[in-house]
Amino acid sequence: MKRQYSIALSTAIVAMLTACAAPMPTSADLDKLTQDILGRSFRAEGQAKLDRLNPDEDNRLCAESDRTGVALDAKVSAEIEARNMKTIKAPADGKYLGDFKEGEKVAQSGAGKTWTDKADSVNGGNCYNCHQISKEELSYGTLGPSLYNYGKIRGVTNPNSAESKPIVEYTWGKIQNARAYNACSNMPRFGHKGVLTEAQIKNVMALLLDPASPVNK
Amino acid sequence: MKKIALVLGLIGLSTAAFAQKSATDSIAEYRQMLQDGNPADLFEAKGEDLWKQKRGPKNASLEKCDLGKGAGVVKGAWVELPRYFADTGRVQDLESRLVTCMQELQGFNGEEIAKTPFGKGEQSNVTALATWISAESKGMKFNLSQSHVEERKMYEVGKRLFFMRGGSHDFACATCHGQDDKRIRLQDLPNLTKNPGAGNGFGAWPAYRVSNGQMWGAQLRLNDCYRQQRFPYPLFGSEATIALGVYMGVNGKGGEATAPAIKR
Numbered sequence: 408m409k410r411q412y413s414i415a416l417s418t419a420i421v422a423m424l425t426a427c428a429a430p431m432p433t434s435a436d437l438d439k440l441t442q443d444i445l446g447r448s449f450r451a452e453g454q455a456k457l458d459r460l461n462p463d464e465d466n467r468l469c470a471e472s473d474r475t476g477v478a479l480d481a482k483v484s485a486e487i488e489a490r491n492m493k494t495i496k497a498p499a500d501g502k503y504l505g506d507f508k509e510g511e512k513v514a515q516s517g518a519g520k521t522w523t524d525k526a527d528s529v530n531g532g533n534c535y536n537c538h539q540i541s542k543e544e545l546s547y548g549t550l551g552p553s554l555y556n557y558g559k560i561r562g563v564t565n566p567n568s569a570e571s572k573p574i575v576e577y578t579w580g581k582i583q584n585a586r587a588y589n590a591c592s593n594m595p596r597f598g599h600k601g602v603l604t605e606a607q608i609k610n611v612m613a614l615l616l617d618p619a620s621p622v623n624k
Numbered sequence: 625m626k627k628i629a630l631v632l633g634l635i636g637l638s639t640a641a642f643a644q645k646s647a648t649d650s651i652a653e654y655r656q657m658l659q660d661g662n663p664a665d666l667f668e669a670k671g672e673d674l675w676k677q678k679r680g681p682k683n684a685s686l687e688k689c690d691l692g693k694g695a696g697v698v699k700g701a702w703v704e705l706p707r708y709f710a711d712t713g714r715v716q717d718l719e720s721r722l723v724t725c726m727q728e729l730q731g732f733n734g735e736e737i738a739k740t741p742f743g744k745g746e747q748s749n750v751t752a753l754a755t756w757i758s759a760e761s762k763g764m765k766f767n768l769s770q771s772h773v774e775e776r777k778m779y780e781v782g783k784r785l786f787f788m789r790g791g792s793h794d795f796a797c798a799t800c801h802g803q804d805d806k807r808i809r810l811q812d813l814p815n816l817t818k819n820p821g822a823g824n825g826f827g828a829w830p831a832y833r834v835s836n837g838q839m840w841g842a843q844l845r846l847n848d849c850y851r852q853q854r855f856p857y858p859l860f861g862s863e864a865t866i867a868l869g870v871y872m873g874v875n876g877k878g879g880e881a882t883a884p885a886i887k888r
Contacts (some may be wrong), residue, residue: 533793
């Protein structure tokens with residue numbers, strides 16, 4: 408009885424000492440611990456393989472800034488934007504706009520890339536999840552700015568004209584890789600990460616810039 | 625059931641007619657009208673039975689299970705979870721702690737339960753137990769401990785995971801849940817980095833989901849968040865999901881526990 412008591416007591420003391428003696432790890436150690444925990448906490452499922460957890464330097468820098476509330480150094484931001492700008496390629500055939508009706512379908516669909524989606528299924532753009540786009544669709548999110556009248560507001564009357572070229576190229580680049588213009592944008596990098604095909608991006612371009620699109624009515 | 629269909633129809637109509645009306649208002653109305661019949665009640669009753677029933681290879685009940693406030697204390701346990709448990713040497717949330725008790729007291733194989741798909745076999749029992757146990761803290765305020773170093777470490781890890789961008793779309797939890805007054809489509813998004821969002825969001829699960837007719841615990845809620853984030857599959861009771869629970873629960877300190885809630 409006495410021995411049991413002393414064992415219990417010494418266990419309690421050890422526990423107390425451990426609790427008191429264990430200091431909070433440094434921020435770098437907590438980063439390491441987080442990586443270790445990530446490695447132990449997930450398994451691959453369907454197309455969602457473990458490589459999706461691999462740290463991407465752009466994301467690592469932006470996440471740290473988001474977490475700490477400390478804005479990225481201007482030089483670091485510029486480097487992220489420059490890296491991402493390099494990934495943007497003009498359309499192979501020189502045509503930036505497709506079919507706005509098909510673009511609306513891409514904007515409506517939130518499908519694709521989850522572990523319950525088939526790897527060969529058509530991905531959506533999730534656009535309405537975050538943006539107002541056409542006036543007819545009332546179910547839109549507010550995480551991103553409204554894109555209603557996108558082309559009209561920017562004075563695009565003929566997307567093939569020389570005057571429209573800068574805004575057409577910017578919009579193309581923004582959908583391909585938003586981080587080229589805003590280092591820590593929350594918008595997915597649709598072209599760079601292979602979420603949307605070039606043809607789908609052309610259709611979304613038409614939805615936003617074609618004067619005949621309901622977006623510009 | 626007719627009443628539910630009617631109310632759902634009305635919500636559909638009202639959201640179409642008044643897009644500016646927040647989805648939360650509509651759901652709050654709906655919840656109000658369902659006061660006398662939240663289907664979560666059925667899971668709650670099942671959970672209470674399961675707690676008291678002698679089950680498993682050891683033919684024992686869970687009435688000696690220590691959820692953090694001493695053996696058998698249920699009331700108020702949930703608003704202090706996740707917390708550090710000296711016997712397992714781990715920070716555990718309600719669901720992972722229940723599995724520990726089912727293993728230690730009843731002789732079930734905890735690893736097998738953790739591997740069982742949500743809604744199946746003993747996993748559905750864990751959900752029912754969590755539903756009842758959370759209901760026993762209904763109306764109480766969240767008050768998670770941060771006194772043990774392991775609890776503080778898990779908060780910091782949870783914070784890092786919350787802001788981690790990854791997957792095919794570079795989404796983090798924070799992408800949708802890091803700002804005030806945002807919505808995805810018409811669904812309002814709680815800001816989980818502080819109150820009232822953290823208490824409201826974290827404090828609502830387990831919840832009955834009208835859209836699929838299922839009772840979801842917090843583990844499944846987080847699992848489906850990660851699915852939509854295009855991440856790989858988080859294991860049941862994983863350190864990552866528990867760390868996120870600590871992060872949200874601590875951020876929700878003082879917020880009111882509303883689980884088991886009813887969700888769209």
